[in-house]
Each structure stands twice: as C-alpha cells, then as structure tokens.
Amino acid sequence: QQQVKQSPQSLIVQKGGISIINCAYENTAFDYFPWYQQFPGKGPALLIAIRPDVSEKKEGRFTISFNKSAKQFSLHIMDSQPGDSATYFCAASTGFASGSARQLTFGSGTQLTVLP
C-alpha cells in the first residue's frame, strides 16, 4: 500500500528531446507528490511538486501531469539538456493538507542521460 512504482529504470534522450518518467501509487491517502533530482554524491534536490487537486503543474522546462483516477503521475522534461543528466525520483506523502509533514515514500529512481 505504501509503494510508489517508477519507470523506466533508465532513459537516454537526445539533447532537445522530451524526457518522460512515470510513477504509480496505491495509497489514496497520499496528498503530496514531489519530484527530486539527484546528482552523484549529492542529496536529492526538490524539483517540482503537485497536489492531487490539480492535473498539471509547470515550472520552466519541468511539468508534472497527474491522473488521480488512474493513480499515476509523470514528470516531463522539455528541451532536455546534458546538464539534466541525473537520477530522478518521484515520491509521495500524506498529511500535506493538515500542515503536518509526513514521511516521503520514494520510487526506485530513473537514471536520465541526455546526449549532446
């Protein structure tokens, strides 16, 4: 019930292309869905996040699409750049609506490589 399933495990995209990473969840109590970017030897950095009451959120080249009925959400990276090469993690948590931070349940990660 607490799992977040992420795919693909790895992704290779040409510079300028669109990178798409997908996640699915089971726990309908999740009410906060962030994406994190992690470079080797560094901690995860918050990239963008969405609540289940909206279907899409865009920040710069990064867009989250959210499908509440299917319990799926995805990250789209437009105009992918070599500097975007990193590992991306989706995550989910409960308690956002009540203002109390709860544990993050992470997906298994997607290693993105953007070729120059």
Next chain:
Amino acid sequence: ETGVTQSPTHLIKTRGQQVTLRCSSQSGHNTVSWYQQALGQGPQFIFQYYREEENGRGNFPPRFSGLQFPNYSSELNVNALELDDSALYLCASSPGRGKAFFGQGTRLTVV
C-alpha cells in the same frame, strides 16, 4: 544549497561498532527526517522528529535511534553495525508543510 548540513561526509566503520551521524536543519524548520539510501535505490524512511519527539518510524530495527535537539539539529545513531548498513544516510528538514529539503548525506561504509 538547502541549508541542511550533515557531518561527517564519509565514514568507515567496522562491523559491530556504533556510529553517530549529525544534521543541522535549515533555519526555521522544526521537523527533521532521516533516510537510508542504498546504492542504486531510492531513499528509505528511517524516522522523523518533530519538536524533539519521534513522529513516525519506518521499517528499521531499534538499533537505529535518533535525537532532535532544541535548536532542531539532529543525530542518527546506529548500534551493532552490519555490512548491510553501508549506505548514504540523508537528513531532510521541513517547515511542516510537506516540502523536505535534503542535506548532502553521509556515506557510511561498514567493513
């Protein structure tokens, strides 16, 4: 930078020893969480502290323990180290509204 600092950055310990990892939270954040990230995997939740009280715990044995201090800094203690405890240990601080900001982690190697 997130303002969350962890020390040390790297550590090598022998099986059976004890280790203490430290985390300084971002200013104004009263919630701190610890995660274990094995190589090639996503972070796994260990426990969370809110205003010096444990506020949730993941599926980790009691030899993993923690503290949060009045200034909201935190420690993770692991007793009786096992080889499988080798991982990147991440501290994350939150202002209480879902967003978690991670430190750079402590790489623990148990030999």
